[in-house]
Amino acid sequence: MAHQDHGRKDIECSQAHDLHRALRWLLARITLPSAGWRFDCTWAPLKLVFAGLLWAWSDERTLIDRFITSRKMIVHLYPHDAKPAKSYQAFLKLLRKWTGVWLDLLREAFRQRTASLAQVWKVAGWIVFAGDGSRIDVPRTRSNEQHYAPQSALARAARRRVKRSRRTKRRRAQELRQRKANVPQIWLTALWHVGSGLPWDWRTGPSDSSEREHLRQMLPAMPKNSLLTADAGFVGYPMWEAILAAGHHLLIRVGGNVRLLQKLGYARERQGLVYLWSDRAAKKRLPPLVLRLIVVHGPRHPLYLVTSVMDTTELSQTQATEIYRRRWGIELFYRHCKQTFERRKLRSHNADNAMLELHWSLLGVWAMGLHSHHRLVPRGVLPERISFAKVLRAYRRSMREYKSPPDPGERLLQLLDQAILDNYPRRDKTSRDYPRKKQESAAGAPIIQIATAAQIRAANDLKANYRKRLTA
Numbered sequence: 001m002a003h004q005d006h007g008r009k010d011i012e013c014s015q016a017h018d019l020h021r022a023l024r025w026l027l028a029r030i031t032l033p034s035a036g037w038r039f040d041c042t043w044a045p046l047k048l049v050f051a052g053l054l055w056a057w058s059d060e061r062t063l064i065d066r067f068i069t070s071r072k073m074i075v076h077l078y079p080h081d082a083k084p085a086k087s088y089q090a091f092l093k094l095l096r097k098w099t100g101v102w103l104d105l106l107r108e109a110f111r112q113r114t115a116s117l118a119q120v121w122k123v124a125g126w127i128v129f130a131g132d133g134s135r136i137d138v139p140r141t142r143s144n145e146q147h148y149a150p151q152s153a154l155a156r157a158a159r160r161r162v163k164r165s166r167r168t169k170r171r172r173a174q175e176l177r178q179r180k181a182n183v184p185q186i187w188l189t190a191l192w193h194v195g196s197g198l199p200w201d202w203r204t205g206p207s208d209s210s211e212r213e214h215l216r217q218m219l220p221a222m223p224k225n226s227l228l229t230a231d232a233g234f235v236g237y238p239m240w241e242a243i244l245a246a247g248h249h250l251l252i253r254v255g256g257n258v259r260l261l262q263k264l265g266y267a268r269e270r271q272g273l274v275y276l277w278s279d280r281a282a283k284k285r286l287p288p289l290v291l292r293l294i295v296v297h298g299p300r301h302p303l304y305l306v307t308s309v310m311d312t313t314e315l316s317q318t319q320a321t322e323i324y325r326r327r328w329g330i331e332l333f334y335r336h337c338k339q340t341f342e343r344r345k346l347r348s349h350n351a352d353n354a355m356l357e358l359h360w361s362l363l364g365v366w367a368m369g370l371h372s373h374h375r376l377v378p379r380g381v382l383p384e385r386i387s388f389a390k391v392l393r394a395y396r397r398s399m400r401e402y403k404s405p406p407d408p409g410e411r412l413l414q415l416l417d418q419a420i421l422d423n424y425p426r427r428d429k430t431s432r433d434y435p436r437k438k439q440e441s442a443a444g445a446p447i448i449q450i451a452t453a454a455q456i457r458a459a460n461d462l463k464a465n466y467r468k469r470l471t472a
Contacts, residue, residue: 016402018412019395020077022371023050030109032102042084043094047074049102051084052095056364059396063347063357064088073402095356106363111200111221113370119377120195123326124319126227126249128194130327131218131234133211134334135185137345138354147351148184150208183207186346186358189214191221192330194229194323197383198369199333202362204355212239219246227251227309229327232258232443237278240289244308251307251320255443260306264288264451266459274306274448282455287462293446296321304446329384336388337365368395372416381420390419 032045043051054070055063067088075083085091115121122128138144185207191200201221203214212234219242222228228243229251235258243250254260260274267273267290277288292310294317296303305324309315338344343361348354372391373383394415398406406412451459 014076014403015398015406015412016073016076018406019054019073019398019402020050022412023053026053026113026367026371027109029112030105032105041094042082043091044081045098047078047084048091048094048098049106050074050077051091052099052360053364053367054399056360057368057392057395058399067091069399073399076402092353092356095360096352099356099359103359103363107201107221110198110363110366110370113374114193114196114198114200115223117196117373117377120197120373120383123195123323124315126315126323127223127225128227128229128323128326129200129222130192130194130330131189131211131215131228131230132192132330132334133187133189133214133233134338135207136188136338136343136358138184138186138351139345139347139349140184141349143349143351144184144354148186148206148354150206186354187211187214188358189218190330190333190362191215191218192333194326194329195383196369196373196377197329197333197386198373199362199366204358212236215239216242219243219248222246222248225249227315227323229324231327237276237281237286237289240276240308241281241286244289249308251305251309251315251323253324253443254304254306254446256445256447257443258306259447259449260291260293261288261449261451261455263456264459265456266290266463270310273310275451276306277455277459282458285462288459293448294320302445304443306446337361340389340392341365368392372419375413375416376420385421387419387421391416394419 027046027049032049034045037045051067051070051074054073055066058066058069060066060069071084071086071091138148187205187207187209188202189204189209189211190202192198193200201218203217205214215230215234216239219228224247227249230253232253232255234252235254240250240252258276259278261277262274263269264275264277266275266288272292272294274291274293275288276291281288289308290310291306291308294305294307296305296317303321303324305320307315307320341361341364343358346354346357346361348357368391369388372386376386377383394412397410397415398412406414
């Protein structure tokens, strides 16, 4: 017994103890189902989730080395339990089987933790979410190409294999360059909580997936009467009608790809009133969407926003501009995931494992953000002042030195207290002459048309039929 107590005391003095406390805090509200778990399995459900998060946080170069590190920490934290299996394949097999079951539980628990951050839960009186998509590279293997490459690229590759003998050398070289351009990628669409700067939900698919469809799938996960903001890629009657039908409001940037109507007579006229009513929606006798157009004059070009919040006392132009400005944080979130967290290209050669790696990476980012935010936000630190790079270094430093007692000032919580951006002003780096990504052109102004007489009559008929149904 004295030997066991001594071992426990060593653990409580080590860096691993701080990590274990963080993991237990993150999963305190989760009850993991164990039905169907084999009695002779050396991995317990809670230990497997711990190992999955540690596997995602590890900075080892290979996935196997990350697993070895996370397993060593589990053995160190539970010295008197049966040691989990050393097989990396067995670990992945269990994760593939149970991640689908646990993912919704983990998301819901993390959402409750996010909602408990009362200081940053709302922005300008609204629960605001931003949506956007990005692509994650995966290794060019047959499995990944079959699952994540665009289907048109796969069809061209099949035709090339049939007709290769008929092509010239130049043609083969051109086709080879085109095939290299069609890298297999996972399309990731994230729903991001603007106030806290933390993810809320995500959807994945092949590189030619529809981010609008992904966003529609995530609408039920948002609290009722939320405000969704997005850029000019999330436009169209079906998209906006789905947002409103789900009980939410929208604040979307519009450009030349959107046609808006004025003076339709469907709603009481007021300043800034516009309608979105596509020809297809009119033919189906669907009602026009009543919106408010907000024009923001920026330093380079005007910014055009539409919102379903018609009352300016509930959402003023200044508040709408500030909310859309903060939407840029989702771009920083993707940069943190790809650059700082080094997930621009995944390492899994198997398509199922690549999806597993991505899901646990996103859970790992969310978990670190929750733990650091609950430490710093109640002290008055704004989420945008929390350095994700310093938070990540704090976790990885604790993992590298998990057996050692921390030096003064180097415990995990103490390192998190220092994970704040400094105040010195940054230089403008636009004059540097390194290669730059080609800048996209501005979205431009939306097409605003005066409703025709036929459109006015059709809108009045819809309104009259709607009133008849109400009085019937």
